[in-house]
Amino acid sequence: MARIKENMIHGLFFLNGLVVVGVLCGIFAILVFTAAPAFKEISIVEFLATVRWNPTSYYKPSYGILSMIVSSLMVTIGALTIAVPLGIGTAAYLTDVASPRVREVAKPVIEILAGIPSVVLGFLGIVLVGPIIARVFGLPNGLNAINGSVLLAVMALPTIISLSEDALNSVPRSFTEASYAVGATKWQTVVRVKIPAAISGIFASCMLGMGRAVGETMTVLMATGCAPAMPRNFLDPVRTMTASIAIELGEVPYYTTHYYALFGIGLVLFVITFLINMAADAVLNKYQVKVR
Amino acid sequence: MNREHIKIKVKDFNFFYGEEQALKNVAMDIYKNEVIGIIGPSGCGKSTFLRSLNRMNDVIPGVKYEGTVTLDGKNIFAHGIDVVDIRRKVGMVFQKSNPFPKSVFDNVAYGLRINGEKNKDVIAEKVEKSLMGAALWGEVKDRLSASAFDLSGGQQQRLCIARALAVEPEVLLMDEPASALDPTATSKIEELIQELKKNYTIVIVTHNMQQAARISDYTAFFMMGELIEYDVAGKVFTNPSKKITEEYITGRFG
Ligand SMILES: Nc1ncnc2c1ncn2[C@@H]1O[C@H](COP(=O)(O)OP(=O)(O)OP(=O)(O)O)[C@@H](O)[C@H]1O
Ligand SMILES: [Mg+2]
DSSP states (O other): OHHHHHHHHHHHHHHHHHHHHHHHHHHHHHHHHHHTTHHHHSOHHHHHHOOOEETTOSSOOEEOOHHHHHHHHHHHHHHHHHHHHHHHHHHHIIIIISOHHHHHHHHHHHHHHHHSOHHHHHHHIIIIIHHHHHHHHTOSOOOSHHHHHHHHHHHHHHHHHHHHHHHHHTSOHHHHHHHHHTTOOHHHHIIIIIHHHTHHHHHHHHHHHHHHHHHOOHHHHHHSBOOOSOOOSTTSOBOOHHHHHHHHHTTSOTTSHHHHHHHHHHHHHHHHHHHHHHHHHHHHHHHOOOOO | OOOSOEEEEEEEEEEEETTEEEEEEEEEEEETTOEEEEEOSTTSSHHHHHHHTTTGGGGSTTEEEEEEEEETTEETTSTTOOHHHHHHHEEEEOSSOOOOSSBHHHHHHHHHHHTTOOOHHHHHHHHHHHHHHTTOHHHHTTOTTSBGGGSOHHHHHHHHHHHHHHTOOSEEEEESTTTTOOHHHHHHHHHHHHHHTTTOEEEEEOSOHHHHHHHOSEEEEEETTEEEEEEEHHHHHHSOSSHHHHHHHTTSOO
16 A cells, blocks of 8 residues: 555656656747748858847848847856855855844845846836946946846845855754864854855856846846847947847747747757756766765 | 863853753863863763853854853953854864865864965974874875765764864863774774873763773763762762762763
8 A cells, every 4th residue: 555655656756757857848849840940041150150130121131149149148147247246145144144133134135136026127227227337337328238237136146145045054063063163253164164065055046046147038128228239348238139039029920030030049048048057067066065 | 280270160150052951050170281071971961061161052042151161260251252262272072073075184274274374384284293193194194185074984083183183272172072983993082182181171071981080080970960070080980979970980870
């Protein structure tokens, strides 16, 4: 009897796993099949390696998405540059240094931050972050890559903070005590013992934060200026892959090369996210700290 | 023996985990360069007492204490005292060995580095000296960069001792350092303690009566949070003043 129950539970979870994998493969298949017709007319090299994106040109439509790829990566890297140190630092502070009172206040604040709709953040990007950036850098307006990076950092922060906090909290207390016992301060302990011991969890939190940033659409659409050109630096307006899809998919005539090409962008996005995750996994396996 | 200098003086000391009182009115004078053996049945508060001497109990939420513990005449619980400084002077080896997930070398070097030592040669030299002090050097000198977790249980415990020695504390607290070790490793640690006594004041918890009798100069017997008897080891083990002490050391309970 117990055996049968055991087997049923096992089967159920196996089925669950199968469904997840199935959904993932399904999404991939749909993207591939819908994007494929685009490549009857566009060469993959043109698609991935040229900069001009002008699918509605009457004479010679062009379908280069390199500037979008670069824009997406730029905004993401910018966001991580801000969010990773800030997020890990905040997590370290909250787990090991802050008083319980501070912790009690900070927890709900971070949760609220996670719940802000992206359109609201985009709005803040236009009316708050933009003007500040324009002021600081002396620009006509502040809708550019750095604006997007700041907003995406804000979006990624709650994920990074709370998951890093979990990782830090699961470091055995015996490590902390061993560190204190030789006269380490709280900061030294968290930086030199706890963070290294929790590095795989912290790394995973950053990857999840990055996942949010790469895929985020509305905020970057609103706050980055949306110019489909190759950005030269962080003060240039950019248009990410996600923003392009969101802007154009609503208006494109169905079953045209343009329509298929937008799915091609989606496919590229999917592959990039997939690769990032694979790379993260590989790094994790390599640097996994051996813990008993 | 130098009985002049009281290194640590515990007075009217009470300790609580939340509402539960774990130590009751403990008073004890610990002399410099002596080995104090602490014995008593499981759960009587030995670890709690030991961890009070370097304020390691501070890391547990909801604890309270009353009374004083002075180190060289200064109350370690006084307002404005630097806990980090106390812990540097009062080193600790824990009941369960707890090396860091780092290399053998980095485990020992850790205390030096966080205390600001930057000179690589000095660090290497002190790491070697500490590992020798912990009777581990011979076994690990060829694999200093191996993970500490690759060492055997007994080696890990001696590594923890080396880590504690590296920062050259004045007092060494040891919580059953030999509880998970085989007889050979245990006798190594006992020899080590005799050796360390020259430079350190040592407070050691042990469950093993013979061990306590062998290594300690003074012996303290705890029961249910109270210090029942505290005297020269020879006296406690041959002619204890309390009946209950005698019952415990002759193995009639506990
Ligand atoms: N973190 C804690 N929270 C609450 N109670 C605790 C905690 N640690 C110990 N105690 C309690 O305090 C009392 C003394 O514990 P302590 O660990 O000091 O005993 P011990 O003499 O070291 O025992 P053992 O020989 O088994 O190590 C016990 O009743 C124990 O349950
Ligand atoms: Mg104990």
